Amino acid sequence: MDGPDDERLHEIEARLHREDPRFAQALGHGRPCRPREYRHARTWLLLLVALAVLGTGIALAHGLLIAAGLVLAGVAGEMFDPHRGERIRGVRPPGEY
Known part of the structure; x- marks a missing residue:
């Protein structure tokens, strides 16, 4: 029989799969990867390009x-924020109540 906690766990599972399907699938296979908000490969690349443009601008x-x-x-710095998506949608991040 399903208990009251099972329904809540199913809701959490569905929300996790909706928000980050890659993380949910890896977690289901027992090999979890980093959640989406902690993957910053493109952000580092943008920051590197920004610093190259800034250095070139200073040199010239x-x-x-x-x-x-x-x-x-500034855009790259904003992309490092793990709760950026919640702020865009108007949802408060954890701990800001």
Whole structure:
């Protein structure tokens, strides 16, 4: 017989699969991978490009390249936030109540 906790566990499982199917599938096979909010490969690449643009702008004394590098660095910094998606949807991250 299903108990009251089973329904809640099924809800949690469905939400996890909906939010990050790759993580849920790996967890089901017993080989968990990092959740989506902790995978930053593209963010590091963007930060590297931003710093290259910023350095080039400084070396050439070109204001537009400096501004573009700073903007890209800001975007990359924002992408490192693990709760970025909740803020966009208007849901408070854990611990901000």
